[in-house]
Each structure stands twice: as structure tokens, then as C-alpha cells.
Amino acid sequence: MSDEVKVSDAEALRFHAEGRPGKLAIAPTKPLDTARDLSLAYSPGVAAPCLEIFRDPNLVFDYTSRGNLVAIVSNGTAVLGLGNLGALGAKPVMEGK
Template sequence: MYRIDHEDEGLDYRRRYQGLIGVNSKVPIRDRSILGLVYTPGVAEVCLEIVDHPESAFDLTCRGNTVAIISDGSDLFGREGGSPEAVLPILESKSVLFKTFAGVDAFPIALDITDPIEIVNT
């Protein structure tokens, strides 16, 4: 039977990949003309379209398929006083699950704030 030593291999796995997630472009930039469409001057037309038609942001940006996974790390495995840095592996893991099982891009956001009102206002 195959057994994974989760304590050591989990650390090694994340260390090898420097975390579990990254940002990959959907569009290969192969020449200057594509760069001009993706960034300046092409991006200006997209911005102006969204100004005139805010609902188009769902079709023209990642907005329609992106969520944030947010935590302050204050209750890390039942331990009070966790930190944003310590909760980031959990948030990354959840991001992987969102992408793998739902096709949703999920970005981890670890806040260095513990006051609930301040978190909401952030």
C-alpha cells in the first residue's frame, strides 16, 4: 500500500513548486502586434468600453470567473493568533480545488487585520 508521509512530503512538495498556484496568461504574446492588443494601446479601448458598458467587464476581463478567498488567519486549526503568512497554504489549497473541480480562478488574500469591522471595510 502506498503511503505518503504528509508532514515531510507536503513541505517538500510546496517547496519544490514555491507554493501551489501561479498566474498564467491565456494569451501567448508572440510579437509586438499581440503585445499592443494586450497592453497599450489596445487596453485603452477595453477600458473605455467598460466605462460605457460596465456589464461588459464580465466578458472582457477575468471578473466573471474569478473569486477571492480571504482570511486573516486568526483561527488556524483551532489555534488562536495565527498569521496571514501561516494561513496562505490553506488559501492556496482552496484555490487549487476551485480551479480543479469548478474551473473557477480563485486568488488567495491573507489579511494582516483581525478586527471584523476593519476586514469588512478593507
């Protein structure tokens, strides 16, 4: 007996297209509403954490999203038994990983 859940193509397409397309989003973790916020997030405020990380590379986890990100890279040549779908055709699978 298979544990595989059955879904229709129409249901899957609707799931991926409804609302905001895709399965992932990147949202700010700090306020970015004012000029001061932007100065802290970028220049000149970004210099302080850059220099601290240069002095102690382990601080990258304290001052950046390094510990919360992962990259999935694929040329799309072998996608879930579907074959070579190319990089764009493989994107829904990569988002799900």
C-alpha cells in the same frame, strides 16, 4: 469512522515545496510574444475594452478575467484549529481555498 486521509508532515511539506512552490499560478490567456501582442494587451489596445466596459459594465465578463477570479482575505488569526499563525503562516491554507 473518520473520512480524514492521513498524511505525514514530511509528505505535506514535500508536496508544497516540490517543483514550483505554492499551489496556484497565473498564466497569460493571450499571446504576449511580440510588440504587437503587448500593444493589444496594454496600451493602446486596452483602451477599446475599457471604453466598452464603461458603456456596458456587463461586458467586464467578456473582456477581463472577472468571472474567473476570487479573492480570499485573512489575517491568519484562526487557521484550521492551528490558532493565530499570522498572514504568512496562513498562506498555504488560503492557496488551498
